[in-house]
Amino acid sequence: MADIYSMVIGGQNVAAAQTFEVRNPSSGEIVGLAPEASSADLDHAVAAANEAFSSWSRHSDAALQAACEAVTAKLGEHAEELAELVTKEQGKPLNGLGSRWELGGAGAWAGYTSALSLPMKTLQDNNEGTVELHRKPLGVVGSITPWNFPVMIAIWHIMPALRTGNTVVIKPSPFTPLSTIRLVEIMNEVLPAGVVNCVTGSDGGASIGAAMSAHPDIRKIVFTGSCATGEKVMRSAAETMKRLTLEMGGNDAGIVLPDVDPAQIAEGLFWGGFINNGQTCAAMKRLYVHADVYDAVCDALVAFAKSIPMGDGMAEGSILGPVQNRMQFDKVKRLVDAGKSEGRVLLGGEPGDGLFFPATIIADLDNDNPLVAEEQFGPALPIIKFSDVDDAIAQANASENGLGGSVWSKDIDRAKEIALRMECGSVWINKHGAIQPNAPFGGVKKSGIGVAFGEEGLQEYTDVQVVFS
Numbered sequence: 236m237a238d239i240y241s242m243v244i245g246g247q248n249v250a251a252a253q254t255f256e257v258r259n260p261s262s263g264e265i266v267g268l269a270p271e272a273s274s275a276d277l278d279h280a281v282a283a284a285n286e287a288f289s290s291w292s293r294h295s296d297a298a299l300q301a302a303c304e305a306v307t308a309k310l311g312e313h314a315e316e317l318a319e320l321v322t323k324e325q326g327k328p329l330n331g332l333g334s335r336w337e338l339g340g341a342g343a344w345a346g347y348t349s350a351l352s353l354p355m356k357t358l359q360d361n362n363e364g365t366v367e368l369h370r371k372p373l374g375v376v377g378s379i380t381p382w383n384f385p386v387m388i389a390i391w392h393i394m395p396a397l398r399t400g401n402t403v404v405i406k407p408s409p410f411t412p413l414s415t416i417r418l419v420e421i422m423n424e425v426l427p428a429g430v431v432n433c434v435t436g437s438d439g440g441a442s443i444g445a446a447m448s449a450h451p452d453i454r455k456i457v458f459t460g461s462c463a464t465g466e467k468v469m470r471s472a473a474e475t476m477k478r479l480t481l482e483m484g485g486n487d488a489g490i491v492l493p494d495v496d497p498a499q500i501a502e503g504l505f506w507g508g509f510i511n512n513g514q515t516c517a518a519m520k521r522l523y524v525h526a527d528v529y530d531a532v533c534d535a536l537v538a539f540a541k542s543i544p545m546g547d548g549m550a551e552g553s554i555l556g557p558v559q560n561r562m563q564f565d566k567v568k569r570l571v572d573a574g575k576s577e578g579r580v581l582l583g584g585e586p587g588d589g590l591f592f593p594a595t596i597i598a599d600l601d602n603d604n605p606l607v608a609e610e611q612f613g614p615a616l617p618i619i620k621f622s623d624v625d626d627a628i629a630q631a632n633a634s635e636n637g638l639g640g641s642v643w644s645k646d647i648d649r650a651k652e653i654a655l656r657m658e659c660g661s662v663w664i665n666k667h668g669a670i671q672p673n674a675p676f677g678g679v680k681k682s683g684i685g686v687a688f689g690e691e692g693l694q695e696y697t698d699v700q701v702v703f704s
């Protein structure tokens with residue numbers, strides 16, 4: 236019998252009238268049955284969060300910090316249990332940059348965010364009067380998360396909301412709802428009832444997610460997911476003038492200059508593109524390599540990629556796992572086929588068993604090939620040759636996305652000059668995708684609105700109130 240999970244509302248486990256199956260992408264086995272929330276269940280969760288807000292928002296700053304620290308400690312105690320659940324429902328291996336690493340990141344973000352604060356700022360204090368800037372919590376925050384890093388992204392949404400005195404209703408992806416339900420249960424061991432609630436639904440998340448975006452008693456939506464869904468959220472949030480943080484898709488470019496040592500950068504290039512099997516918002520999804528080092532970089536990258544074992548996530552030896560779901564697998568296959576029709580396959584290219592798709596590297600592509608132009612969000616990296624750096628920058632910028640980018644060179648000053656010309660929210664030199672809790676992270680152009688992390692990320696969960704006296 237599969238485990239039956241329930242919603243978490245007002246500090247209680249609440250069973251839903253119906254459930255849906257959550258399957259392990261490595262084996263196809265059922266991991267558990269998730270609750271199918273109705274719109275009445277959502278209303279119930281929002282009402283519980285609203286009720287909790289009246290006292291939670293009046294906690295002192297020190298009390299909010301202490302509560303967030305207690306949540307961080309609980310997360311640490313349950314890290315291995317949550318990592319195993321993430322591996323079972325998401326597919327990523329326990330090891331490498333897999334679920335244990337994800338839980339480590341979640342703990343680091345939780346701890347760092349607990350220690351942040353937004354004290355009152357005195358803008359003026361003179362004989363003409365005093366002007367104070369206060370940061371006030373918004374109310375109920377609705378969090379909508381994707382399936383690629385279910386626990387870490389939930390922590391990115393929940394912790395800054397709690398730290399600033401808001402309450403939360405979270406709705407995880409229907410592909411990975413169980414670890415979020417368990418995370419919220421664990422949080423409820425140390426939080427007052429109703430401060431964090433969890434509802435789940437199966438229909439691609441469309442009905443519950445859409446209902447959250449339109450809900451009159453939700454004051455902010457923090458959304459991480461695809462651009463298409465983010466646009467829908469923004470449209471329906473307009474009617475209630477919700478605050479929004481939208482962290483959406485990317486098609487990050489990496490630019491390799493002619494002065495690199497190919498063997499030295501191969502590992503960084505590989506993990507830049509293939510972290511979490513490429514199912515990472517800020518993974519490197521297009522690689523532009525200067526003609527002088529093109530063949531050597533391709534060879535070094537392929538040699539490194541061949542050394543990475545892929546297999547069932549629960550096997551301790553696996554470093555890469557399956558693609559998370561059939562829809563994503565079919566998308567990766569379509570884009571790889573498009574790449575194969577015009578490019579040269581250096582590695583992989585043929586689907587494996589079940590949802591396994593081997594690491595695939597395809598060279599000699601142009602900017603308009605679909606594998607280059609679209610976000611693949613999977614284990615396939617296209618390589619494009621360039622001989623003029625200005626052309627490479629122009630091609631990198633010829634995208635409606637602008638999440639991350641990278642420049643690879645021994646000349647750090649030159650790399651920084653190029654970095655500043657790239658249209659994206661984060662740029663890395665000689666690495667790709669390395670985010671950290673003290674650095675604001677967000678996208679430009681269609682990759683999103685607002686930032687997460689650090690003080691700037693915390694501010695997004697507040698309204699400004701200015702007091703003149």
Ligand code: NAD
Nearest residue numbers: 381382407408439440441444445460461464482483484516
């Ligand atoms: P998705 O847009 O399909 O789903 C994201 C969430 O939205 C899920 O919880 C889903 O149930 C919900 N949803 C679906 N329809 C909805 C609707 N009409 N209204 C409201 N919510 C709805 O995305 P996904 O496939 O789960 O995730 C992959 C995408 O997420 C990629 O494009 C990736 O780049 C992006 N992503 C971005 C970041 C970032 O920080 N920028 C991080 C991780 C993933």
